[in-house]
Amino acid sequence: MGLPPFAAFLEEHRLPVFRFLVAAVGPNAAEDCFQETFLSALRAYPRLRPDSNLRAWILTIATRKAVDHGRRVSRTAVPVAEVPERPAPERPDGEPELWRAVAELPPKQRAAVVHRYVLDLPYAEVAAALGVSEEAARAAAMEGRRKLRAALEATR
Amino acid sequence: MSEIRGLRLGRAEEEAGARRAADGVLRAAAAGGLVDVGYAEVDSPFGPLLVATTRRGLVRLAYPNETPDDVLQELADEVSPRVLESRDMTAEVSRELQEYFEGDRRRFQVSIDWRLVRGFAERVLRATARIPFGRVTTYKEIAGRAGNDRASRAAGNALGSNPIPIVVPCHRVLHTGGGLGGYTGGLERKEFLLTLEGALGG
Numbered sequence: 001m002g003l004p005p006f007a008a009f010l011e012e013h014r015l016p017v018f019r020f021l022v023a024a025v026g027p028n029a030a031e032d033c034f035q036e037t038f039l040s041a042l043r044a045y046p047r048l049r050p051d052s053n054l055r056a057w058i059l060t061i062a063t064r065k066a067v068d069h070g071r072r073v074s075r076t077a078v079p080v081a082e083v084p085e086r087p088a089p090e091r092p093d094g095e096p097e098l099w100r101a102v103a104e105l106p107p108k109q110r111a112a113v114v115h116r117y118v119l120d121l122p123y124a125e126v127a128a129a130l131g132v133s134e135e136a137a138r139a140a141a142m143e144g145r146r147k148l149r150a151a152l153e154a155t156r
Numbered sequence: 157m158s159e160i161r162g163l164r165l166g167r168a169e170e171e172a173g174a175r176r177a178a179d180g181v182l183r184a185a186a187a188g189g190l191v192d193v194g195y196a197e198v199d200s201p202f203g204p205l206l207v208a209t210t211r212r213g214l215v216r217l218a219y220p221n222e223t224p225d226d227v228l229q230e231l232a233d234e235v236s237p238r239v240l241e242s243r244d245m246t247a248e249v250s251r252e253l254q255e256y257f258e259g260d261r262r263r264f265q266v267s268i269d270w271r272l273v274r275g276f277a278e279r280v281l282r283a284t285a286r287i288p289f290g291r292v293t294t295y296k297e298i299a300g301r302a303g304n305d306r307a308s309r310a311a312g313n314a315l316g317s318n319p320i321p322i323v324v325p326c327h328r329v330l331h332t333g334g335g336l337g338g339y340t341g342g343l344e345r346k347e348f349l350l351t352l353e354g355a356l357g358g
Contacts, residue, residue, distance in 0.1 A: 005232040005239035007195075008225065010178055018174035023163035027173070034177040035184055042181075042190045045237055095162045102163060117160040148160065 002050040023114040024066040059129040070107030101151035109144035116141040194242025213267030262289035277314035
């Protein structure tokens with residue numbers, strides 16, 4: 001048996017990928033990044049080896065899209081512009097300071113923090129998604145977390 | 157620092173967002189020509205049929221007793237793993253099937269992709285596709301049209317594993333003695349289709 005039909009692959013991974021992107025690029029940009037992620041995957045899919053780790057693969061693509069998006073945004077606007085202007089209605093207890101602080105992290109640190117602390121991925125998978133060593137992934141996540149904490153404390 | 161978890165949406169919102177985003181992928185994939193096999197469910201008197209189409213035409217039709225996941229996996233293995241739901245790619249066959257079941261269509265015009273069959277089986281099924289609405293023939297006769305009139309058993313096997321029943325009308329092939337013969341979809345389905353076509357006296 002080869003690769004699963006793309007429909008099944010999409011169904012299995014849509015939730016973690018969406019969850020990652022919401023945290024990494026904000027709810028507003030998440031849908032566009034999601035589409036770019038899965039379209040890139042679909043283009044490359046037939047050439048993928050059937051024994052590939054599909055979750056690691058799609059999270060790697062999503063991470064690249066999130067980092068690219070972060071760089072685009074930081075070139076064209078102040079990071080704050082990425083923060084949702086108002087929390088969605090279903091989330092009255094949203095924490096605007098947290099979203100803002102995360103949006104201000106450099107894209108790779110942001111991705112590392114989200115993989116580690118929102119998706120609870122082990123460092124080996126964070127490293128794979130970021131395309132860096134495990135040591136570098138650990139350093140990025142920790143540095144990101146340190147900055148987040150400092151930013152949040154400053155607002156309180 | 158557990159408050160980082162606050163970066164998640166509520167469950168329902170997350171689920172709805174992911175579903176909306178996945179639907180967006182389906183639309184963009186179809187628009188970008190990235191779907192090699194498009195599938196959909198079509199209502200029928202037998203329950204939902206699964207139809208699958210490639211750029212060449214209809215490649216597979218599955219009765220409800222087949223597990224959709226297995227059928228899609230078979231298509232991924234045999235045709236391409238770029239298998240996605242597509243209302244657009246299946247619109248023509250869906251409309252023709254609906255018309256057929258309503259008695260408004262005697263001939264399917266949708267093009268067929270024969271790539272799931274080869275050799276003698278392909279010749280048998282291509283000959284079967286030419287049997288007109290309302291008419292029947294025999295295993296022996298169809299084996300002859302496929303080039304070997306002594307191979308009625310092999311012809312029966314080919315018909316029994318027809319990947320595109322109904323549209324490639326294997327139900328129109330009967331035993332030489334006049335018995336209904338077999339049918340992968342179940343004999344009562346064969347009878348239903350032949351009655352719909354007025355091919356069974358009664």
